[in-house]
Amino acid sequence: MKTLNETQLQRLETGLDAIREDVVSDLGERDxxxxxxxxxxxxxxxxxxxxxxxxxxxxxxxxAGTASLSLAKIIENMEIGHNVMHGQYDWMNDPALxxxxxxxxxxCDSNSWRRTHNYEHHTxxxxxxxDRDYGYGLLRLxxxxxxxxxxxxxxxxxxxxxxxxxxxxxxxxxEYEKLLSGEISLRDKGGFLKEFFRKxxxxxxKDYVFFxxxxxxxxxxxxxxxxxxxxxxxxxxxxxxFCGHFTEQAATFHEADCENESKGQWYYRQLxxxxxxxxGRWLHLLSGHLSYQIEHHLFxxxxxxxxxxxxxxxxxxxxDLGIPYNTGSFGRQYATVVKxxxxxxxxxxxxxxxx
Numbered sequence: 001m002k003t004l005n006e007t008q009l010q011r012l013e014t015g016l017d018a019i020r021e022d023v024v025s026d027l028g029e030r031d032x033x034x035x036x037x038x039x040x041x042x043x044x045x046x047x048x049x050x051x052x053x054x055x056x057x058x059x060x061x062x063x064a065g066t067a068s069l070s071l072a073k074i075i076e077n078m079e080i081g082h083n084v085m086h087g088q089y090d091w092m093n094d095p096a097l098x099x100x101x102x103x104x105x106x107x108c109d110s111n112s113w114r115r116t117h118n119y120e121h122h123t124x125x126x127x128x129x130x131d132r133d134y135g136y137g138l139l140r141l142x143x144x145x146x147x148x149x150x151x152x153x154x155x156x157x158x159x160x161x162x163x164x165x166x167x168x169x170x171x172x173x174x175e176y177e178k179l180l181s182g183e184i185s186l187r188d189k190g191g192f193l194k195e196f197f198r199k200x201x202x203x204x205x206k207d208y209v210f211f212x213x214x215x216x217x218x219x220x221x222x223x224x225x226x227x228x229x230x231x232x233x234x235x236x237x238x239x240x241x242f243c244g245h246f247t248e249q250a251a252t253f254h255e256a257d258c259e260n261e262s263k264g265q266w267y268y269r270q271l272x273x274x275x276x277x278x279x280g281r282w283l284h285l286l287s288g289h290l291s292y293q294i295e296h297h298l299f300x301x302x303x304x305x306x307x308x309x310x311x312x313x314x315x316x317x318x319x320d321l322g323i324p325y326n327t328g329s330f331g332r333q334y335a336t337v338v339k340x341x342x343x344x345x346x347x348x349x350x351x352x353x354x355x
Contacts, residue, residue, distance in 0.1 A: 008321050009264030015317045016267050020299055023306050031303045032092055038079055038285075046072035053225035054215035066225045070232035071286070076105045077237055078288030079304070085110060086118060087301045108170035109199040112192065116173050122300055126245075126273035127253045133245070134252070136161060136168065137177040140344045142252045147347045154345045155338075165234035170200055236286070239334060244293030247275040248336035249326045270297035271318065276311070276327035283330065284308065294325065 004012065045068045052065025081104030083089075089097040096102075103110045117133065124130035128144040135141045138161060140151045161168045173192050178184045186193070207226040212219035251272040258269065274293045284291045289304035295311055296304060318325040327333075 004264075004268060004321065004323070009262060009268065012267055012317065012321055012323070013262070013264035016298055016314070019310055019313050019317075020302065023299075023302055023310060027091060027303070031089070031305070034305050035080070035084075035089055035092075035097065035303070038075065042072050042075045042080060045069070045075070049225075049229065050211065054218045054222050056221075062221065062225065066228045066232075069225065069229040073105060073229055073233040074236050074286055077233060078240065078290065079285055081105070081110075082288050082290075083304045085114060088303045090301075103199075105203070106170070107166040107196075107200040107203045108172075109195045112170070112173045112195065118300075122297065124258075125270055125297060126251060127255055127258055127269075129255055130258075132172065132175070135246075136172060137175065139246075139341060141246055141340055142344065143348050144252055144254065145344075147344075151345050155341055158341050162235050162238035163231065165238040166203075166230065167200065170196055240287045240290050242337045243277050243330065243333045244275055244290050244296075245273075246337050246340055247326060247333050248340050249324065250275050267298060268323070270294070271314075271323055271325070273297070274326070275333060276325075277330045277333040278327060279330050291330075294327075 049065050049067075049069025049072055052061055052068060056062040056065055081102065084097050084102045085099050085104070087099040090099050100114075104113075121131055121133040126134055128134065128142060135145070138157045139154050140147060174189055174196075175184060179186065179189075207230060208223060211226060212223045215222045251269075253269060253273070258265070261269070271294060274297045276294050277291050279287075279291060289307050290296055292304070292307035292311055295302075295307040295314055298314065299307075299310065302310070315325045315327075317323075
């Protein structure tokens with residue numbers, strides 16, 4: 001990978017800081033209207049889904065209700081919850097949109113998410129051994145990670161993680177790989193597990209007990225609709241996140257190489273360790289604008305709907321400095337994710353031969 005000298009790193013830092021400051025100075029009513037409009041859309045979709053699923057008289061009505069509830073869950077997780085918890089709307093001083101108090105509609109406790117994602121992942125992005133989001137402790141995605149026989153089956157692990165994504169993310173802080181090695185014990189994770197079962201239990205009760213009992217004569221239909229909506233949200237969120245982090249060209253880093261790094265070096269790591277994908281307006285909305293994962297990693301606390309206007313300036317700066325800007329169609333990026341998962345399921349010797 002191309003490396004930058006100190007002069008280039010300073011130009012990168014100055015250029016990206018300028019892009020950030022231009023947007024920060026322009027934040028205001030336009031952004032407040034946007035997020036409130038998205039919240040109204042999400043709530044309308046959820047109400048429509050909750051009504052259509054039990055009251056539908058035909059398969060078409062049931063499918064429409066399930067689709068509406070699925071979209072509501074996707075938008076709440078991706079465009080609202082994830083972005084609000086990054087502090088993108090703290091400047092509004094709206095208690096309902098304050099990052100440290102927001103609790104989203106998923107099994108993962110928001111405090112756990114802020115620790116493992118907002119801090120660990122965004123600070124140590126793609127540093128092997130430091131960023132536990134890189135492969136989620138399940139997948140080997142680089143030769144920097146030792147190969148083990150269980151990696152032969154990691155595509156099945158990927159499918160299972162995607163299907164149960166909200167629960168996998170919710171349990172991420174358990175650090176199960178350290179449990180398996182004996183480095184830590186369940187007792188060490190007692191406080192975390194208490195919070196996980198509290199939040200996860202509440203989510204399970206809401207979708208699989210409360211709403212089915214509320215519509216008892218058609219409880220089976222409601223249970224199926226809620227299960228389908230959660231499955232759709234899990235598969236979608238997993239796919240979006242993998243396409244932003246684990247494409248074939250996304251770089252990884254060693255811990256020693258990132259010690260005492262400057263802001264310019266941190267920017268460079270975010271640029272080369274993240275991936276974008278292209279698409280239409282609705283694809284960007286439903287991805288929480290993580291279709292602009294590069295911009296998100298550079299500016300995680302900037303309202304995500306601003307990323308499309310920032311991206312051309314970021315890309316131009318990368319071109320000027322000769323830094324790769326990893327982007328492509330949604331389908332192409334996902335294909336490289338699958339390729340990477342399969343490639344690194346093999347022993348290192350075979351992986352290097354394939355490369």
